Every structure is written in structure tokens, then in C-alpha cells.
Amino acid sequence: MYKTSFFKKSLLAVIAVFLYSCDKDFNAIGEGLVGDDHFGLESEKYDVLAFNQEVTPIQSNNMSPNALGIFDNPLFGTTTANFTTQLGLASYSLTIGESPVIDSVKIQIPYYSHVISTDDKGNSKYELDSIYGDKNGKIKLSVYESGIQMRNSYFNGGSQLPQFYYTDQNTDFFNEKKGTRLNNSANRLENEEFFFSAAEYKDSITTDGKKTLTRVKPEMRLHLDTKFFQDKILNAAASKLGAEDVFQEYFRGLYFNVEKSGSNPSNMALMNFSDGKITIYYKAKTESTEDGDAMESKTIVLNLKGASAATSNTANFLQDTRNADYTSAITTNVNKTEGDERLYLKGGQGSLAILRLFNQTDVMGYDEKGNVVSKANNVPDELDEIRYNVTHKNWKVNEANLVFYIDADKMAGTEEPNRVYLYDLTNNAVLADYSADAASAFGGVITVGSDKRGKSYKMRITSHIRNLIKDATAKNVDLGLVVSQSVTTITLNALKNKVQIQDDPVKYFSAAPRTSVMNPLGTILFGGKASVPDNKRLKLEVYYTKPN
Numbered sequence: 017m018y019k020t021s022f023f024k025k026s027l028l029a030v031i032a033v034f035l036y037s038c039d040k041d042f043n044a045i046g047e048g049l050v051g052d053d054h055f056g057l058e059s060e061k062y063d064v065l066a067f068n069q070e071v072t073p074i075q076s077n078n079m080s081p082n083a084l085g086i087f088d089n090p091l092f093g094t095t096t097a098n099f100t101t102q103l104g105l106a107s108y109s110l111t112i113g114e115s116p117v118i119d120s121v122k123i124q125i126p127y128y129s130h131v132i133s134t135d136d137k138g139n140s141k142y143e144l145d146s147i148y149g150d151k152n153g154k155i156k157l158s159v160y161e162s163g164i165q166m167r168n169s170y171f172n173g174g175s176q177l178p179q180f181y182y183t184d185q186n187t188d189f190f191n192e193k194k195g196t197r198l199n200n201s202a203n204r205l206e207n208e209e210f211f212f213s214a215a216e217y218k219d220s221i222t223t224d225g226k227k228t229l230t231r232v233k234p235e236m237r238l239h240l241d242t243k244f245f246q247d248k249i250l251n252a253a254a255s256k257l258g259a260e261d262v263f264q265e266y267f268r269g270l271y272f273n274v275e276k277s278g279s280n281p282s283n284m285a286l287m288n289f290s291d292g293k294i295t296i297y298y299k300a301k302t303e304s305t306e307d308g309d310a311m312e313s314k315t316i317v318l319n320l321k322g323a324s325a326a327t328s329n330t331a332n333f334l335q336d337t338r339n340a341d342y343t344s345a346i347t348t349n350v351n352k353t354e355g356d357e358r359l360y361l362k363g364g365q366g367s368l369a370i371l372r373l374f375n376q377t378d379v380m381g382y383d384e385k386g387n388v389v390s391k392a393n394n395v396p397d398e399l400d401e402i403r404y405n406v407t408h409k410n411w412k413v414n415e416a417n418l419v420f421y422i423d424a425d426k427m428a429g430t431e432e433p434n435r436v437y438l439y440d441l442t443n444n445a446v447l448a449d450y451s452a453d454a455a456s457a458f459g460g461v462i463t464v465g466s467d468k469r470g471k472s473y474k475m476r477i478t479s480h481i482r483n484l485i486k487d488a489t490a491k492n493v494d495l496g497l498v499v500s501q502s503v504t505t506i507t508l509n510a511l512k513n514k515v516q517i518q519d520d521p522v523k524y525f526s527a528a529p530r531t532s533v534m535n536p537l538g539t540i541l542f543g544g545k546a547s548v549p550d551n552k553r554l555k556l557e558v559y560y561t562k563p564n
Contacts, residue, residue, distance in 0.1 A: 064544040073184035075509035085284030106317035113300025125292035146286035153283030157210035163192035166329040186333035292320035363535030416481040441496035448479035498532035
């Protein structure tokens with residue numbers, strides 16, 4: 017009896033392993049299915065309701081990178097990006113010295129760049145990354161002392177809440193700026209006709225009488241007003257320079273303002289402000305000076321956005337002058353019933369697309385026997401059909417994709433975003449597919465044709481669809497589609513005021529992905545409206561294996 021029982025258990029174990037292996041094969045994307053006599057890979061397509069949604073003023077503090085400049089986009093309009101940042105001393109244990117006299121003050125903020133060639137003398141030629149608009153464009157740049165003390169949090173009803181700053185607050189900071197422009201060099205390329213230069217810097221440093229050449233990759237390098245820093249730092253009371261919170265109330269930071277530079281074309285850059293610094297070069301008498309009248313060379317360094325993230329803040333202000341057609345598409349001409357023919361995605365304080373999968377009707381559902389039955393309001397009948405086929409007909413979902421086709425005619429001659437990003441707009445959360453593999457499996461990277469122009473973006477949402485099928489109580493959430501700057505940035509930024517997007521049940525649009533706020537580009541995609549040509553129309557395509 018023991019042997020028989022053992023044999024039965026062993027046989028059951030083998031069968032279980034076999035069935036498990038088969039189930040793994042069915043759920044792998046195309047794996048082990050080609051040439052199978054019993055199962056075939058078939059696709060079904062489902063309509064998608066998709067419409068435009070304007071992004072109203074949105075949180076823009078403590079982002080990285082940040083935009084600075086003016087970007088003229090022929091399809092969307094002009095975006096002007098200003099910036100403000102707090103400062104922090106690199107060290108709060110300063111010994112300035114006696115009778116300090118300032119030599120110069122220099123601010124340095126690195127650009128994103130890469131080397132394209134290096135000669136036999138070690139000189140490198142760079143190309144700047146993340147420059148938008150005319151590559152040789154110029155802007156009028158003004159750097160001021162900020163008059164607004166930025167906070168990280170505030171108290172409300174006994175609770176400590178984070179302090180947000182928004183894309184539409186440029187006027188507040190412009191009106192409160194203090195004094196005159198700090199970048200007041202006679203060199204107009206540092207202010208009136210500033211441009212983002214790709215030139216490599218060669219700094220000569222003298223140590224113990226020996227000169228050393230240091231090569232520095234491209235960066236914003238401005239000379240700042242020496243009298244201001246003499247008074248603000250070198251002549252400051254020691255108590256003002258002793259701790260970061262006190263210092264940041266005393267010196268509230270810098271405000272970067274941009275304007276058109278005469279009739280010159282302009283451009284915009286994404287910059288790594290968080291790695292920026294100000295260096296004060298000065299001389300002072302110190303105890304180590306052998307000659308009482310001799311002066312020793314010294315430096316003081318201030319970091320942009322103080323060293324501690326808990327006690328510092330920044331904000332990016334994005335002002336748009338929108339084209340009429342774009343404004344109409346995302347405001348007055350939005351069709352939430354049939355969907356929009358074209359979806360306008362634009363970063364910054366721009367726009368996104370809202371997607372609703374599966375038809376929503378008052379009737380049309382399926383019971384466990386496959387019979388059509390009456391259903392409550394807002395039950396997706398197509399989803400019920402899929403659930404029935406999977407549960408009772410043993411269909412297996414191998415893959416589910418959304419393919420967004422670019423309107424190549426409208427986008428001709430316009431720079432396209434490299435990536436789009438899809439998320440759960442209802443819950444302001446990532447989709448299950450992103451959690452599985454953000455970089456490769458989830459998709460969203462632009463597909464380029466032989467003409468090097470963008471053709472489409474493909475998003476894989478297999479896990480999302482499987483979850484809806486497995487759990488009959490799972491909510492079929494709205495999805496949001498935005499342009500993306502970074503695949504690893506999944507934080508959402510809050511809207512200044514939430515926007516109602518549906519009456520019954522009431523739904524709100526309250527936040528958008530930070531990755532979109534950081535990206536100044538836009539794209540125009542075909543939507544899912546019936547009037548869109550079938551070969552360009554947005555659809556959900558699900559691949560199944562179906563038993564014969």
C-alpha cells in the first residue's frame with residue numbers, strides 16, 4: 017500500500033510539474049508557441065477612448081534637471097523657463113581673516129554634454145545635450161538676489177505639510193527680486209547675449225610656484241558683482257554665517273530670469289543646477305601670515321541648493337504663450353464621449369492624454385455560462401467577455417500593447433520626445449508593468465523610420481490587463497500618457513488646483529508625473545476616435561493562445 021501511495025503521489029507531482037511548465041509557457045510572450053499543433057497565437061483589438069487634458073499650474077520645486085531659457089516650438093508655442101534656488105555655504109566653520117578684500121566671484125553650473133572628439137594634445141570637443149531650439153540661440157540672462165525666503169514645510173491644523181512652489185509663480189519672485197543684476201560683467205556674452213557654449217575650459221592653477229592645467233567640461237560660467245559679495249559675505253556678521261537655517265534667511269538665494277536677446281533666436285537648456293557653485297576669491301590677513309602687511313589668497317564656496325535637501329528648495333517657473341490650435345485642442349474642443357482624433361502631449365505646464373480601456377455600457381455583460389445579461393452602470397462589457405473567455409475557454413493572455421502612432425505630417429521638422437510614459441491616473445501610481453521592468457519591457461521609447469523621423473511609441477501593459485482579468489472586482493482605472501524625460505523618475509507633482517474630469521462618478525485630475533514637467537518637448541499622436549484611419553488609430557491589442 018505504501019508503494020502504491022508513493023507511486024500515486026509521484027505521478028501527481030510529475031503531472032503538477034508538467035502543468036506548471038505548460039502554464040509558464042502560455043504566459044511567456046511568444047515563448048515555446050511557434051509550431052505548436054494545439055495552440056495558436058491570435059490577437060484581438062479593442063477600442064480605446066482617449067482625449068486631451070490640459071495641465072494647469074503644477075508643482076515644480078526640487079526637480080533635477082531644470083529648464084532655463086526660451087524655447088519656440090512652432091506647434092505648441094513659446095515656453096519661457098526661469099529658475100530660483102537657495103544657497104548654502106560649503107562650510108559653516110569659516111575663518112574669513114582680517115581686512116578681507118575680494119578679488120573676483122565666479123558662478124559655475126555644469127551643462128549636460130558628451131565628448132565627440134579629442135586631439136593629440138588632449139583637447140576635447142564637446143556637444144551639449146538637452147539643448148532645445150536654435151543651437152546658436154542667445155538669451156538675455158539676469159541673475160538677482162532673491163527676496164523670497166523659500167520654505168520646505170509649513171504647519172496647518174497642527175500637521176506639518178510640504179511646501180510646494182508652482183510653475184506659475186514667476187511674477188511673485190520677479191517682483192520680490194532685490195537690487196540690480198549680479199552678473200554685471202562688461203562681457204555681454206555673460207548677460208545681454210548669453211549663449212550655452214560647448215567650449216571646454218582650460219584653467220591654470222598655480223601651486224607652490226608651479227602651474228597646472230586643468231580641463232573643465234562645458235558649463236555656465238559667470239562673473240558676479242564683487243561689491244555685493246564683499247558686503248553680503250566677507251563683511252557679514254559671524255552670526256549670519258554660522259548655520260544653514262540662519263544663513264538661508266539672511267541670503268535667500270538667487271533668481272535667474274531670462275528674456276529675448278534683441279532679434280536673436282533663442283533656445284533653452286536643461287541644466288544640472290544642483291551641482292552648481294559660487295566661488296569667492298579674496299585676500300585677507302591671517303595668523304599664518306609672516307609679514308603683518310601681507311595678504312593670503314583664500315576662497316569661500318557657496319553651493320546652489322544647500323547641501324542638505326531637508327533644508328533647501330528650488331523652483332522652475334514655466335510660462336507658456338500657446339498657439340491657438342494647441343489651446344483649442346486641449347481646452348474647448350476636447351471630446352470625452354467619442355475621444356479626440358489627435359492627442360497633444362506637451363511637457364512642463366502643458367498637456368497629457370487620458371485613456372479609458374474597454375467600452376462602458378448600461379447593459380451587455382456575461383454570466384459564467386456565457387449568456388448576455390443585464391449589468392449595472394459603467395461595467396465594461398468587453399472586459400467581461402475577456403474574463404469569460406479566459407476562465408471558461410482557457411484563453412491565455414500572452415501580451416497586451418498600446419501603440420501610439422505619431423502624426424508625422426504635423427510633427428515634420430519638429431523635435432520629438434524620445435520617450436512617453438503611461439501611468440495610473442486615477443490613483444496617481446505606476447502600472448504593474450512598470451514595476452516588473454521599467455526600462456525594457458514597459459516600453460515607451462520612440463520607434464524611428466528610415467527617414468530618422470519618429471513613427472510610433474509602444475507601451476506594454478500585459479500585467480495590467482492580466483490583473484483586470486483575474487480580479488472581477490478590480491477597478492478599470494483611467495490611464496495617463498505624458499512625454500517623459502527620465503524613465504526612472506516616477507514621482508508625481510501636484511496640481512495647484514485639481515481639475516474635475518468626469519461628473520458621474522466624479523473624477524479629478526490632481527497630479528502629473530514629474531518626468532513630464534521636466535521635459536519641454538511635445539508630440540502629436542493619433543487618438544482612438546472612429547474617424548481616425550484604421551492603420552493609425554489607437555487600439556488595445558491583446559495576443560492570446562487559444563486551445564483548438
